Amino acid sequence: xxxxxxxxxxxxxxxxxxxxxxxxxxxxxxxxxxxxxxxxxxxxxxxxxxxxxxxxxxxxxxxxxxxxxxxxxxxxxxxxxxxxxxxxxxxxxxxxxxxxxxxxxxxxx
Amino acid sequence: xxxxxxxxxxxxxxxxxxxxxxxxxxxxxxxxxxxxxxxxxxxxxxxxxxxxxxxxxxxxxxxxxxxxxxxxxxxxxxxxxxxxxxxxxxxxxxxxxxxxxxxxxxxxx
Amino acid sequence: xxxxxxxxxxxxxxxxxxxxxxxxxxxxxxxxxxxxxxxxxxxxxxxxxxxxxxxxxxxxxxxxxxxxxxxxxxxxxxxxxxxxxxxxxxxxxxxxxxxxxxxxxxxxx
Ligand code: NI
Ligand code: NI
Ligand code: NI
Numbered sequence: 001x002x003x004x005x006x007x008x009x010x011x012x013x014x015x016x017x018x019x020x021x022x023x024x025x026x027x028x029x030x031x032x033x034x035x036x037x038x039x040x041x042x043x044x045x046x047x048x049x050x051x052x053x054x055x056x057x058x059x060x061x062x063x064x065x066x067x068x069x070x071x072x073x074x075x076x077x078x079x080x081x082x083x084x085x086x087x088x089x090x091x092x093x094x095x096x097x098x099x100x101x102x103x104x105x106x107x108x109x
Numbered sequence: 110x111x112x113x114x115x116x117x118x119x120x121x122x123x124x125x126x127x128x129x130x131x132x133x134x135x136x137x138x139x140x141x142x143x144x145x146x147x148x149x150x151x152x153x154x155x156x157x158x159x160x161x162x163x164x165x166x167x168x169x170x171x172x173x174x175x176x177x178x179x180x181x182x183x184x185x186x187x188x189x190x191x192x193x194x195x196x197x198x199x200x201x202x203x204x205x206x207x208x209x210x211x212x213x214x215x216x217x218x
Numbered sequence: 219x220x221x222x223x224x225x226x227x228x229x230x231x232x233x234x235x236x237x238x239x240x241x242x243x244x245x246x247x248x249x250x251x252x253x254x255x256x257x258x259x260x261x262x263x264x265x266x267x268x269x270x271x272x273x274x275x276x277x278x279x280x281x282x283x284x285x286x287x288x289x290x291x292x293x294x295x296x297x298x299x300x301x302x303x304x305x306x307x308x309x310x311x312x313x314x315x316x317x318x319x320x321x322x323x324x325x326x327x
Contacts, residue, residue, distance in 0.1 A: 007246050028116050028206075095326075098325040099323075100322040100325075101210055106206075109203075112317050112319065135315075212319055
């Protein structure tokens, strides 16, 4: 048994929740109050048997790893005539920080 | 010194808080944003000397373990005449998930 | 790599956040729902290389350790004429509880 502490962006939180449910892996989600360095993230606590550790890491990675995304920049309202000059740009989203903690013992009451 | 991470249902949170206060055991409570598998729970962080570990586990168990509870099902408003047919039913409530984590060191500033 | 779990009073939370940013140390902040023994605190999760552990502890200590502070007691509205008898008194504020947890492994996706 290990305790996984996984911090992901809020935007990936629902996807990760759903993927864990699909895999029948229990998790507890902790809210963050404006994490100052990575605003808007969610911390997952996941107790997992070592036999399923790699699988769980793979789920976290698939659900939340850093990736490029195309985003259309907001229209400049000061010069609406230039709208046609707006191109989608690539931005980086996602990213997860994951700690695997050893545990001395585990109880389920 | 160990770090106890205990996840209990919200409905048992106040009782556990009070029992820990009675035993003079310090705890920090973390809120959860709709834990997706066990909606509405509270995570307790408790730093505890190993000498008091068993006692603390016993307090957690007594305050929040799974148990049967009788609950009267809500009245069916569509057919109020059948109210007399409503019997209390047994439902399962409570339950705690507890991790005991080793710590390298502990500071109190 | 270690995982620091640091619990500080809300009033010291912004100062600690800023000091960590200045030192280029990443942290995740968890909100607490009325920690019952130390109402209004914030829990910081900080993954840190062992080489920077002492430095980080020093930052936490400087930002949040227990200290005396002079506070002017509120004016007694029942006898406003006695305002001149109000002296600043010394109160204790701050304080941090810090756990250093070993980690088995660490991932950044
Ligand atoms: Ni990152
Ligand atoms: Ni359970
Ligand atoms: Ni203290």
